[in-house]
Structures are given as structure tokens and as C-alpha cells.
Amino acid sequence: MTDRPAVDLLPGVTPLPFDPEWWRGAVIYQIYPRSYQDSTGDGIGDLAGIAQRLPHIARLGADAIWISPFFRSPMKDFGYDVSDYCDVDPMFGSLAEFDRMVAVAHDLGLRVMIDLVLSHTSDQHPWFIESRSSRDNPKADWYVWADPKPDGTPPNNWLSVFGGSAWAWHAGREQYYLHNFLTSQPDLNFHCPAVQDAVLEVVRFWLRRGVDGFRLDTINFYFADKYLRDNPSLPRELRNDSIAPSVNPYNHQLHLFSKNQPENLDFLRACGPS
Template sequence: MATEAAKAVDANWWRGAVIYQIYPRSFQDTTGDGLGDIKGITQRLPYIASLGVDAIWLSPFFTSPMADMGYDVSDYCNVDPMFGTLADFDEMMVEAERLGLKVIIDQVISHTSDRHPWFIESRSSRTNSKADWYVWADPKPDGTAPTNWLSIFGGPGWEWDGVRKQYYMHNFLIAQPDLNFHNQEVQEAMLGTVKFWLDRGVHGFRLDTVNYYFHDKQLRSNPPMVYDTDGAGMETDTNPYSMQNHLYDKSQPENIDFLKRLRSLLDGYEGRATVGEVGDGPRSLTTLAIYTSGNDKLHMCYTFDLLGPAFSAAYLRKVLTTVQDTVTNGWVCWAFSNHDVVRHVTRFTEVPEEQDRVAKLSVTLLSTLRGSICLYQGEELGLTEAQLSFEDLRDPYGIRFWPAFKGRDGCRTPMVWEAGAPHAGFTTGSKTWLPVPGEHVSQAVDAQEAIADSVLHHYRAALAFRKSHPALVDGDMTFIDTNQDLLAFVREKHGDKLLFVFNLTREAQDFRLPERLSSCMPIDLPGFALGFDGGIVRLAPLDAFCARV
């Protein structure tokens, strides 16, 4: 029988965990239709386990018309036929358990598909049983939308419906109407979908757009975003969504009580966890702190702070220290890449020759941060962003804003497994849903397995290093004053102290140890030379150093 201490450790498995994100339609196809499926995920689970991660996160696989690649759900309690069946999902769960992997699934509950039976009934009249399940509002006297709210996907955040003769709200596509969380029946229904998967054994949920559940009941319009006089902070995006200060269409105070209800449901099961996606502009870290505080809401959240182009010591230190100052009793989850952003090797690399070096430095840095971390499929191969033509695009966001913005398909291309196989081993079919980039083929898993110092082997070594030092999993983090070109900090737990120094520049840098750290003992950091010379750490470009204090 497990001891109480062991149970407590398992209940907190998410704290400091490494989570591997799978984009199902691009991971592994077993049917030859050019689309990844759940059986393909099951087939590749041993590979994922070999990386040394703790859990997998599956992007949506629910029944969907696929207007937004599955983020428009028409049945929360079933698997879309393109991915397989519930029986396939159950088989995957068994294999994941055998390999010691937890399973997290994407829960998209701020909105549904417009083909969901709930919405079909809701739009049929103003008096049906689900009439108030979505956000409906009358037009202004001149026929225009009730508020100035915008859609992230471009244009107004309201769509006219000729049957009800009202507008409905949509934060995303017109085909993704927002649910009305002010309605208690909606809350109960969504908690019921969560319970369905809990009962099926999943270990947690990644909560899509977790701060978008509630809207302002008074339907007040958003004010314009006010930036510094020099324009500092203004996004370079082509989307006018960033021109509003989103005070009323998301991040409403009522969300707190719903998150508490959600947490209460999960607490009825052993060892379950949530990770929320928070997109709240300059308020994101404050929102994250609120949503993860008090041990009665979300277990952890992530923001977009490290998912942009900045990769400098000054920027990282600013973000990391702000998190420590703001998120005082919550927990954060870090990532450099995911299914919505340009792959970080492309974002952070200045010349092609340094791509592998950037990939290795990035995961080493990520694995030393305080918090949990997410890895996105293919980043362990050092994959770059694919350059696709307009004709290849499937992402509605990319199609809408082309050519100013190329969309999200460039990071969603199929995984490359076998360098010598058709379509790099992703499918035996004649065509893939997105092209397999030619430049990715040489980086396939089987090719990197044969190279001792490949990015793939480095990922395994970096994650093993993290796991072998408890201070890196959930220890304290203290920053050391240095010049803005270097990032230096100490991770500590139960008296075990590790010093890390990172040079993110393209020039050699020296770091003189402070007097209190002068007696430290350098230790091997996978993939990097010791670079220690009598109290001075000598760092090559894009280099890292570790020592025990």
C-alpha cells in the first residue's frame, strides 16, 4: 500500500512536470488518409516516453466540423471519426499508463461550433430551452452590433442571425459562438463534459482561452488601448484586435467562482491537474496570478510572454522576475513553442548555422526555470517554421490575414519520423493534409537517433539533468545581478544550490562570480563546456554554465 507521502507526491506530479504537446492531425497517420490519428499517437508513445517527459497534452480530437481545426466542438464527449473512436482513446490511455505517462486533453469550453446541437436549438427561437445558452443581444437602433467588441480572427465580434433577429457573440470565428457562462445550466453542462473525461481516466486539462468564459452582462464597449507616447508596447500585429483595451469582453470577475467550481470537481479525483491558457495582453501575468492563487482554482497557467520573438537576457529576466513578484502563491507553466506560434528555433535564430545551437540552449534554459514546462512536438528535433504557399494553408487565421501574416500552419506540419520513407514516415498514403517540408526530412527521428550530439539526444540529456536535480523541479529561484547580456540565477531546494549562467548573445562573455559564490564547484551541463577559470566563468556565444554552490 502506498504511503501518504507517496500519494502526496503523486498528487503534485504536475508541479515542475514536463508536458509534451501533441497536435494529433500532424503526429502519426495509421490509415493512409494523410491525417494523424489516435492509433498513431498510441504507436509513438514509447518514443515520447524515451524523451523523459511526465505527461502528454493532446490538442482537440473531439467531434467537430473542423472550421478551426477542432477548436470548434460539436460533441464534447466523443472522438471525431477522422481521429478514430473512443475505443482507440481508451487503448491509448492503457498504453500511456503502462509507460508512466499522464494524459492531459484540451478542453475548449468558452465556445462551441455553430453546428453543436445546443446552438442549433438556441438560435431556433427566443423561447426554447437553450435560448439563453449563448450570448445573444439586440442590435442598436441603427442596426449595428450591440458593442464594439472585436473577433480575434478579424472583424466584429458579433454576427447577425436572421432567425432570432439578434446578434450572437463570437470571440473567434463566426462558426464559434460564445457560450453564456452567466447561465448556471451552461456551467453545469460544461462541468459535465469535464467529468466525462475524468471518469475515463484523463489526468488533467489544458483549458483553452480560460479567461474568455464570461462577458460583461451590461454589454459595455471596450475603450481604446492607450500606449506610451513613444508607442512602446504596441503590437506589430496586423490585427486591429490589439487596438482595444479588452475590459469587458473577457477576464470578468465572475470567472473566479466558476474556476473554483471546476477545481472542486477535479479535487474529487486523485492526482488531477489543470493548466490554463491566459491571453490578456499587458494584464496576463496579473490574471495568471489570480487564477492560480489560493490552491482553489487552477493548478497552473501559461501566458504568451515567452512565445514571441524576444530572446535576450534582459527580456527573460524582466519576465521571470515579474512572475516571481506577481505570482506569489501560484504556479506557472513555461513554453517557447506551441501550435499557435512560429517555432522558436526560427524566432530566436539569426543565421541558419546556429539553429541546432539555439535549439539546445533553449531547452537547457527552459529545463532550469522554476515552473512546469511544455514542449511542442518536433521541437526536440530542432524543427524550424515551415514556409508554405497560400494554396497550402488550412488555418482560417492565416487565410484571413495573408499576406501580412502567414498563419499557424507553419508550425503544424507533419512530424518527421523516417528520413528515407515517403512523407518522412508520417503516412503511407499519397498525400498529407499539410506538406512535409523538405528541410525537415533530414532532421527526422531515425536520422537523429544515429547522431550522438543531435538535438534529439540533447533534449533527452537536458530533461534527465532536470529530473536528477530536485531543485530544478520545484526549488526556489534567485537572480544574480549581472550585465544585461547574461542571465544568472541560483536554484535551491533543501540546501542544494545550483548556479546557472546563460549567454544569449553571439559574442563571448565573462562572468565574475560574486564573493559569496566563489567556492562553487562546476558540474557538467549536457552539451556545454565547463568554461571556468579561477572565479571567472568564460562563456562562448550562445553558451551555458552550471555549478554547485
């Protein structure tokens, strides 16, 4: 996602010249913050450490850096379980240090890409805490909730990439919620217009800070089939263990309804330049 919507940059942010095609053929250097440069001596890499090493990356001939998640998170999935999309986890620094890193990158002619994990949040995200509180709160439909079958079992046969059912029971709502990964990573309901608006505002938040592009994690999981139909089985000869280990039953299904929905493309088209 590299087209820059019309946003007002924060004071002091100096962007590189806008070029929607910059990524074609670009050399992009991925950085996993936690194991990169530690600037404080606590044994954990951080944003200030990244800024220190940017001259080296520029000398290597890179055109851009891609930074893996650094947002606030309980770290049950190493940052891919986000509890606040618009803040930096203290282990990595602060928003001010992020802004400084972007400024250093741009001074060196390096563009900055960040990972956005929009298909799901942490169960500690305020959105989910509100959503799970009742069936009629303002965010009640922000996640994929479904009633059990008459016998109390999950609403369909969908499986989690990480093993087991993709549904977790919540006693408060007496409903199941969808999680394609950990049970602590509930899936957002992209069929809800308010959810689409909220995640696009997250995109604008980072664009205002000078970010040049995004790597969209698990983008094919944004939408689930609105009718929650069962996935068909997948013959053994067609199973592909490149997505999950061969011992994982996830590979026994053709994921026709739990991901890769046509609405994904419609949403991305709607996110194009305005």
C-alpha cells in the same frame, strides 16, 4: 485543471496514483494529432498512431502527454470549433481507440492531458442549433445573444480576435450572437448556470475515461461582461501585438469587458476538489 473530482471511472480504466501536484515541474509533451503518427495510411494522424509512439515519448523522459483537440468538429478552426465534446472525430479514430491510448500511456507511467475548448462551440453543435431556433427554447440563453442598437448595429464595440466585429447577426432570432473568434464559433453564456453544469459534465466524461488533467483553451473568455459595456480604446504606445497581429484593430482596444472577467476565477474555484 488537474484536481480530480470524485467520479466513477469506467470499467477497466486504471488510473495512475492520484497526485494533484504532479504537473509542477513535469515534462509535458504536446501532440497535435493531425500531423502526428498516421496508423491507417490516409495521411492524417490519429489516436492509434499516438498509442504506437508512446513508448518513444516515455523513453524521452516525459511525464505526460498533452493532446490538442480531437473532438468531432467541422474543422473550420482545426478542431477548436467543437460540435461534440464527448466523441472523437472519425478522422482521428474512436472512443475505443482513445481508451486504448490512455491505457497504453498509463502502463508506461505517462499521464494524459487533453485540450478542452469550453468558451465557445461550433455553430454546428446541437446546443447552438437549439439556441438559435427561437428566443424561448430551453437553451435560448446558453449563448451570448443581444438585441441590436436602435439603428440595427451590434450591441457594442467588441472586436473578434480573428478580425471584424465580435457580433454576428442571426435573422431567425433577430439578434446578434457573440463570437470572439470565427463567426462559426459562437460563445457560450457562462452566466447561465445550466451552461456551467453542462461543461462540467464534459469534464467528468473525460475524467471517467482516465484523463489526468486538462489544458483549458481561451479560459479568460469564459465570461463576458453581463452588461455588455463597450471596451475603451487603447493608446498606441500601449498596444500589444502578441495577442493578434499589429494590423488587426483588435489591438486598438483595452479588452476590459469582453474577457478577463472576475467571474472566471470564481468559476474555477467552484470547480476545485469536492
